[in-house]
Structures are given as structure tokens and as C-alpha cells.
Amino acid sequence: MSEQHPSLITPLPKSWPFEEAAKLAAHMGGREVSAARPALLETGYGPSGLPHIGTFGEVARTSWVRQAFTRLTGLPTRLLAFSDDMDALRKVPENVPNQDMLRQFIGKPLSRVPDPFGTHDSFAAHNNARLRAFLDGFGFEYEFASSTQYYEGGRFDAALKRVLEVHDQIVAVIAPTLGEERRATYSPVLPIHPRTGQVMQVKMDAIDPVAGTVRWTDEDGETFETPVTGGHAKMQWKADWAMRWYALGVDYEMSGKDLIDSVRLSGKICRILGGQPPAGLTYELFLDQNGQKISKSKGNGISVEEWLRYAPAESLGQYMFNAPQRAKRLFFDVIPKATDEYLAHVGKAKALAADDATLLTNPAWFIHKGTIPADAGSPVTFGMLLNLASVANAETPDVLWKFIQRYDGQATPESCPMLARLVEHAIVYYADFVRPTKHYRAPDAHERRALADLAEALRGLEGTEVTPDACQNLVFEIGKTHGFEPLRAWFGCLYEVLLGQKEGPRFGIFVALYGIAETVALIEAALTRNEGTVA
Secondary structure, eight states: OOBOOOOOOSSOOSSHHHHHHHHHHHHHTTOOBOSSSOEEEEEEEOTTSOOOHHHHHHHHHHHHHHHHHHHHHOOOEEEEEEEOTTSBOOSOOTTSSOHHHHHTTTTSBGGGSOOTTSSSSSHHHHHHHHHHHHHHHTTOOOEEEEHHHHHHTTTTHHHHHHHHHTHHHHHHHHGGGSOHHHHHHOOSEEEBOTTTOOBOOOOEEEEETTTTEEEEEOTTSOEEEEESSTTSEEEOHHHHHHHHHHHHTOOBOOEEGGGHHHHHHHHHHHHHHTOOOOBOOEEOOEEOTTSOBOOTTTTOSOOHHHHHHHSOHHHHHHHHHSOTTSOEEOSGGGHHHHHHHHHHHHHHHHTSOTTOGGGGGOHHHHHTTTOOOTTOSOSSOHHHHHHHHHHHTOOSHHHHHHHHHHHOTTOOTTTOHHHHHHHHHHHHHIIIIIGGGOOOOOOOHHHHHHHHHHHHHHHTTTTSOOOHHHHHHHHHHHHHHTTOSSTHHHHHHIIIIIISSSOOOOHHHHHHHHOHHHHHHHHHHHHHHTTTOOO
């Protein structure tokens, strides 16, 4: 049964996935949507290197647009994760084994290159499996598609014959973007050499749309007539993208800023073929610690496995949700902030009624597919756990749980499963990134007097029940009394002298967690260690 587009939610929720969903609905116009032909969202993957976080980000973001579209319209959808595994291996990635072996297969389709890891039938199969395992681990709902299977199985045959009918028009679109030498030989069709298996980038001597073949000559002067169907040829990249949109009827596909020109040219080709290019979002690129674009072949940035070593999966979702049209660093130091942003959004979401429209603007609603689990969230932030691990030099979770349970006697690993995960991650993150970079500075004479007064004031509170807010107010008053201007300079002193870092937690909560007596001892140890030192 077909459905027309129902009225959209008004007002439109103020979050980018809903803005994209509304754009998709408008793009589709009044076309009928049914279970047999749902709205089709696609995401592409080039399996020339190991899957990385950027690849995951595209699937996650497209999934959130799909979720918003379903909530907005009630119409059925599909998400196709498409692997371009028939592309030729152009160079050997730097982060894989058996590189000498791989060099022997440069120029052949990735699906016909042996797996350097020795675990799958091909290099493409290995990387496709890595991608699918990760997406499955996150519970994404998607259909995986292999370019090789679509080409060889005939899914693209009709579209490929159509390419031959408009071959010269496609060339006219692409040729002006090429250098003079490449322009002279360009064809959107790349035949597979019947003997060497190489993806051939050669001039076409003849095009036969009726027979569905191309005639071409290899570098040895031998001429071949190759059918474009059945996996005997593939398309050049921009034409390939356009052909896929046309053949499959793709309604939505997002892409990175570096592909703006490719999207424009592929859109023109799709229209020449007789199709409508999809709607989509242009997202900004991820940058490594040096401000360089992350790359599958270089292996820079963070791997999926590395992120999940240091923080829960939900934090990765939060990082991907934030401002997709703004360039962001993707390195280890972004993990704590993303984790605490996720926890903050979960806290806000759980305070809302299930039918509160504000939920639809909350990243946690998307990360948890519309239902926030009862055990999501944590009474202690990840940043605070890192600070506790730092002052306690914690090497095991038991050390942190001692402080946590004094702060909240009801908190246990069983009752707070997210907190339990955060504790495990905090121990590892502290050992790898915090402890090696800690640097304590000596207080100057002014700071020394203020620290001594703070220790004395806290000592007077020992044995009493003091709230985090009361501790925070006390710290504020000490700073004001000693004339710190601006007051944040006082907190900078606390962080640098007591914690050995530039930034730190809300100090009142830290005192409540760490303990008044322990905080006094921390201050006194710092003053003793630096006794007689004046900056």
C-alpha cells in the first residue's frame, strides 16, 4: 500500500537531523512511498583502508536523519551502507601488513586483492567485515551492499547500458575538469582487462549502446571488446556515484566538504541519465592533532577501537552528533568532553516527560533511538573521575569506588552500570594520558597564604556533613578574601598546584567526593613540598 507524505511536525524540532529530514521530505515531493519502495538513504564506504571513526560518523549521522524522518513523516525507510569494493587498489595503505604482497596487486579491484591479514577472501572482504562488525556492535539498522556483487550480479546492467547511450554527454561534463592529457582519453567506463584483471583507464575506440559493449586497446596494442554488464567493467568514480543514484533511486546521501565538486558533477550526470540526485548534507572534515584531515590510508586520528578503550560508545555518538558542519579535532583529548556532554544530555532527557517535544532536540534521544534507558547516566562525571584518579594515583577501580561510595552510599557497580563503565575507562585514560603529562607548579607567596587559609577553613568542617555547594561557596569566599582578580586565577591555582593540570572540576564537588580530610592533606602536602619556594 502506497502512502503520501503526511503533515510534518510543527514547529520543526531545532536539531540538525530534523532539519535534514524536512529537507529530504521536501526533496521527495509527492512521490509515493511504500514498503516495496521506501525512502532510500545511502552511505558510501571506500574499503581501501581500515574502517575509521569518520566512516562510522557518516553511518551514525545518516541513521539520525533517518530516525528524524520517520518521526517526522511516519514513512518507511531503508539505509544502504554501500562499499565501493570494486574500485582499484591505487596505493598500499601504510597501516596494514604484507605491503610487498599488496604492491603486486595495485590496479586490480579491491575485491580481487588478497587479504594482507590472511583472514578473508580479499582485502575488501576483510575491511567490509570490520565495518559491518562495528556497525552491528552499535545496533545500527542497515543493509550492506557490495559494489562487486551489484556489478557482477547484474543490478547495474540497465543503468550501465544507459551510460553508453549518453556517453558523450557524460564526457562533456567531466572533461573540462581534467588536465589536457587525461581529457584526451577520458571515458566514464573502466573495462576490466580480461587477462591481467587490471581496472583499465583507457580511451574508448568505440561505444555500442545496442550491444552494451565498448572497444578499447591496451598498452601492448591489443584490442578488446568488453561488455559493460556483468562485472566486466566498472565506472569512473564520479560517474559511478551518479549511476548508483540513478540505478537505485537514492533519496538522501551526505558527504564531506572535500567532495563538494564531486557531488555537483555527479548530480549533473545523474540528471543526464534521467534520474534525480539525492538530497544531502555537506559535513566538515575531522582533523588530527596536527590539524590535518584524517585518512584511512594514513591511519592518523583515532581508531574506533582506541576510542572505545577510553570511553563508552555513547560518547562517540555524542561527538558525532555535535555540529556536523563545523570542522573538529578528532584526537584523544576530545574524549572526556564528549563523554561528559553525553552524560549531561542524558540527565536533561531523563528529567523530561516522554511526550515533551524538547526531547527531539536532545542528542541522547538520537543516540538511544528514541528511548533513554533507565540505567543511562551517571551521578559522577567522567572528568571528575579522572581528577579523582589523578590525586589518588588510582590503578584499580576499587580505589575510585571508595571515594564514590562515601559521596553516594547507594552507588554500586550493579546499580550504576554506566558509572561502572566510566570508572574502568577513567583508570585506563588516566594511566595513558593524564599521569604522563601531570606537572605541579609551586604557589607564589599570595597563593600560599590563600591555600593555607583554605586548609584551615576545611579543617574546621571535618566531621560535619557538608554539601558540594557549601564547599564551593567556601572556596569562593577564600578567593575573594585574598583578592584574586579575576577569581578564576584562584581556581587555576588550585588546579595547577594541587592537581598538576591547567583545568579541573567544580572544586566543591571534588572536595565532597575526595573528602575534606583528604583535601586538607592534599593542600598541606603541596605546601610542604614547595615550602620556601616563591614564584
